[in-house]
Amino acid sequence: MNRYVLLDGPMGTELERRGIALPAPAWTAAAVEDHAGDVVEIHRSYVAAGATTHTAATFRTRPEAIGDAWRPRAALAIALCRAAVPLEHRVVGSLAPVADCYRPDLSPPDAAASHRVVAAWLAKCGVDGVLCEAHPHPGEALAAVDAGLATGLPTWLAMTAGPAGDLMTPAVMGAAAREAVARGAGAVLVNCVAADRILPFLDAISGCGAPFGVYANAGDDPDLRPGAPRLAEAWRAHATRWLDAGATWIGGCCGTTAEHVTAHVRLMDTRQRTM
Numbered sequence: 001m002n003r004y005v006l007l008d009g010p011m012g013t014e015l016e017r018r019g020i021a022l023p024a025p026a027w028t029a030a031a032v033e034d035h036a037g038d039v040v041e042i043h044r045s046y047v048a049a050g051a052t053t054h055t056a057a058t059f060r061t062r063p064e065a066i067g068d069a070w071r072p073r074a075a076l077a078i079a080l081c082r083a084a085v086p087l088e089h090r091v092v093g094s095l096a097p098v099a100d101c102y103r104p105d106l107s108p109p110d111a112a113a114s115h116r117v118v119a120a121w122l123a124k125c126g127v128d129g130v131l132c133e134a135h136p137h138p139g140e141a142l143a144a145v146d147a148g149l150a151t152g153l154p155t156w157l158a159m160t161a162g163p164a165g166d167l168m169t170p171a172v173m174g175a176a177a178r179e180a181v182a183r184g185a186g187a188v189l190v191n192c193v194a195a196d197r198i199l200p201f202l203d204a205i206s207g208c209g210a211p212f213g214v215y216a217n218a219g220d221d222p223d224l225r226p227g228a229p230r231l232a233e234a235w236r237a238h239a240t241r242w243l244d245a246g247a248t249w250i251g252g253c254c255g256t257t258a259e260h261v262t263a264h265v266r267l268m269d270t271r272q273r274t275m
Contacts, residue, residue, distance in 0.1 A: 003211075003248060004243075004248050004249070004250065004268055005052075005053055005187075005211070005213065005248060005249040005250070006050060006051050006052050006053065006250060006251065006261070006264060006265065006268065007051060007053050007055070007213075007215050007249060007250060007251025007252075008043070008046035008049075008051035008053065008054045008055060008251055008252075008261060009046055009049075009051070009215075009251060009252035009253070009256045009257060009258060009260060009261050010252060010253055010254050010255070010256060011028050011031075011039065011042055011055075011057045011059070012027060012028050012059070012254065013254045013255050013256075014042045014045075014257065015028065015031050015035065015038060015039075015042070017226070017257075018035075018038055020035050020038060024100075025060065025064070025065040025066075026060055026065055026066050027059065027060045027065070028057045028059055028060055029057070029059070029060040029061045029065055029066050029069075029070070029073050029077075030066075031057070032057050032061065032073050032076050032077045032080065033073060033076060036076070036080055039057055039077070039080050039081075039084075040080050040083065040084045043080065043081050043084035043085060044084045044085075045257075045258040046258055046261055047084065047085050047086065047089070048258065049258040049259075049261035049262045049265065050261060050262060050264070050265035051089075051251070051261050052089050052090065053089070053090045053092060053251075054081055054084075054085050054089060054090065054091050054092070055081075055091075055092050055093075055094050055131055055133070056074075056077045056078045056080070056081040056082075056091055056092065056093055056094065056127065057077040057080070057081070057094070058074045058077045058078065058093050058094045058095075058096075058122060059094045059096045059133065059134070060096065061073040061074035061077055061118075062074075062096070062098070062114065062118050063114070063117075063118075064098050064099070064114065070118075071121055074093075074118075074121055074122060074125060075121075075125045078091065078093060078122070078125045078126060078127055079125075082126070090128045090129065091126075091127055091128050092127055092128060092129045092130065092131045092156075093119075093122030093123075093125070093127035093129075093130055093131065094131050094133045095115060095118060095119055095122065095130050095131065095132045095133060095144050095147065095148060096133050096134055096135075097111075097134065097135055097136065097137065097140060097144075098111045098114050098115075098140070101134040101135070101136055101160060101192065102136065102160075102162050102163075102167065103136075104136040104137035104140075104167055104168070107136075107137035107139070107140040111140045111143050111144075112143035112146065112147065115132075115140075115143055115144045115146075115147035115148075116147045116150060118147070119144075119147040119148050119150065119151050120147075120150075120151055122151070123151035123152070123153055127153065128153070128154070129148075129153050129154040129155065129156065129186075130147075130148030130151060130153050130154070130155045130156070131155075131156050131158060132144035132145050132147075132148055132155065132156065132157045132158065132185075133158045133191065134158060134159075134160045134191055134192050135157070135158070135159050135160065136159070136160050136161065136162060136167045136168055138159070138168070138172055138173070138175070138176035138179075141157055141159055141176055141180065142176065142179060142180060142183065144157070145157050145180045145183055145184070145185050146183060149183065149184045149185075154186050155184065155185055155186060156185060156186055156187040156188070156189065156249075157176075157177070157180045157185045157187075157188050157189070158188075158189040158190070158191040158192075158215070159173050159176060159177070159188070159189075159190060159191070159201075159205075160190070160191055160192035160193060161173065161190075161193050161197075161201055162192070162193065163192065163193060163194050163197075163217055163219065163254070164194070164197070165193050165194070165197040165198075165200075165201070170200045170201050170203065170204035171204060173190070173201050173204050173205060174204035174205055174207065174208070177204070177205040177208035177212070178207070178208050178209065180208070181208045181209045181210040182209075185210065186210060186211070187210055187211040187212060187213065187249055188205050188208045188210060188211075188212050189205075189212060189213045189214055189215060189249055190202055190205060190213075190214045190215075190216075191214070191215045191216070191253045192215075192216075192217055192253045192254060193216060193217060193253075194216065194217045194218075194219030194220065194221075195216040195217065195218065195219050195221065195224060195235070195238045196219055196221060196238070197219070198214055198216045198238075198242070199241060199242075199245065202214055202242060202245050202247060203245060206245060206246050211248045211249060212246065212247060212248070212249065213242070213247040213248055213249025213250050213251075214242050214247050214249070214250060214251075215249075215250065215251035215252055215253045215256075216238065216242075216252065216253055216256075217253045217254045217255050217256070218252075218254070218255030218256050218260070219255070221234065224255070224256075224260075225255070226255075226257045226259060227259075231259055231260070231263070232259070232262070232263045232266070235256075235259075235260050235263040235264075236263050236264075236266070236267045239263065239264055239267050240267065243267070250264055250268075251264070252264075
């Protein structure tokens with residue numbers, strides 16, 4: 001039987017839907033302090049929808065984005081997530097690219113050192129695992145995996161080819177997935193790619209030798225936008241294809257909401273679901 005991990009949805013685009021500005025480079029890192037109540041409410045919305053693995057808003061709580069404030073912001077993001085979810089749920093720390101997740105050309109050659117420092121701090125702040133998230137550069141993705149594993153915590157890798165699926169080929173992603181698992185990653189995922197473009201990448205990582213999965217963007221499909229009349233039906237159609245392809249980790253990325261998570265839950269009611 002398949003064993004499913006149900007992830008939550010995005011923080012950034014949900015804050016934007018509430019009218020909260022998220023300027024670069026801090027993005028959600030600023031909201032952790034300035035809009036802590038909204039952050040907690042968003043985490044709680046995913047709990048109510050049925051998610052059991054929750055990503056703290058540490059995506060941009062790193063020195064390159066917010067300078068010396070990064071440590072207290074990361075600690076606060078983790079504390080807010082922990083306070084919002086049930087004790088038995090898993091809270092993971094997001095270990096994002098040093099630069100822009102849509103600019104693999106900006107990945108610095110010394111990224112490994114920064115990832116080691118940030119991963120160690122996430123572990124010290126009490127996360128249950130490290131999610132190396134939204135990496136478009138395979139070399140930096142593997143450096144992040146090494147940093148997560150060095151903490152002794154479970155470490156997972158999520159790679160992105162960008163919303164349009166043009167930042168990385170499926171073949172390159174598949175090779176990086178296999179190498180990540182060889183180094184010790186416990187799962188590999190595709191994220192931050194539009195739902196209707198994700199299958200080739202999912203197929204490419206399916207032979208990685210570990211559990212694999214997906215958390216996709218809503219993309220430009222009007223049926224996948226929050227509040228759309230056919231949202232649940234349209235999203236379940238995509239999710240069914242992912243599960244049929246063997247995915248056991250599933251969630252939502254940019255533009256998705258708690259509605260999308262609920263659609264996953266209802267789909268999985270007919271399948272085994274576990275933390």
